[in-house]
Amino acid sequence: MEENQLLEKFQEKVDAEIKVEPKDWMPEKYRKTLIRQISQHAHSEVVGMLPEANWLTRAPSLRRKMILLAKIQDEAGHGLYLYSAAETLGVDRQELVEELLSGKAKYSSIFNYPTLTWADIGAVGWLVDGAAIMNQVMLTRTSYGPYSRAMVRICKEESFHQRQGFEIVATLAKGTPEQKEMAQDALNRWWWPSLMMFGPRDDNSPNTAQSMKWKIKRKTNDELREEFIDRTVQQAEAIGLTVPDKDLKWNEERGHYDHGEINWDEFYNVIQGNGPCNQERMKARRDAYDNGRWVREAAKAYAAKRAAKAA
């Protein structure tokens, strides 16, 4: 079949809501877009463990520590599900890992912000996982089968992540004045970077149209961001905290909140590597890779020994 015909058939299939599977014909650009998107997503899960790990040894109780450990372990799992989905598109996991370590591949800019207080761990679960969930719920319906299935798994596990974060913030918000202030301070610092997680505004997001046409994405950045704001403002009010946006107000006509301008210079600056923690995060990943080398070698030697014994 001609490329044109194949393309047409592909679009028909996507329009009919039939999932695309690894061995099916797909446009090269669809494959490339997915590899980039899924691997960035995987890298984000992996790097996303770092800001939380920062508080593991200082969690205020054994309960909080166990919860945080379980959450971080889930994030490692999410990274693995996603690398596994990306590999079905014909890339090797090792290549993807190397792209992250060399700085060629990106991960979500949110993880380049520091977790300064315990309240930040609450804010991360509530806002960062909350924002990620909006995106991931949409992606359970993405057109690529393995990506969609990985998302279903991930979404099942995510639901406790956001709740445990909100519980931390809510507990602080009804504590001493200092604790409440700590919760408010965390919200102040994490609010805007969380809104940036949805990516540039629709009028500045050139790839959205194609991704929507191929049903890789189902909603635009601004749509998802709006949904997130609508939900989260109400949650903040319920625990007596204030969203740090003086322009935020309910728009009766639209049935959504209007919000103030996002600092896009900051967003691009962090993506370009100049956020508060970019270097620290990359160093941590490279060190983990280097320091884990002997473990990988030992595992291989052990497997060889076991095979020799069995033979």
Added chain:
Amino acid sequence: MSQENQANWPLYEVFIQSKPGLAHKHVGSLHAPDAQTAIENARDVYTRRSEGTSIWVVPAEAISASSPDDAGEFFEPANDKVYRHPTFYDIPKGVKYL
């Protein structure tokens, strides 16, 4: 960085039985130095919430699959054999247990 590590850990496809009596179902894949390690890692990656009672791992390269391009013709022979389904048959009213 080089070919040293995971690069030559083979890829295993992972299948999990969620309860006794059910079939094993494909859940994803992972790299491991051998099958035994793959099973142990699959437990941590795919059954953190008691999703499994049994795990199979299969080297990805050992799987042969039908081709999606020929799926039309390949599965065609089944399409005109409606008499393979019980609804094809007329049974007089009132007759039970058929």
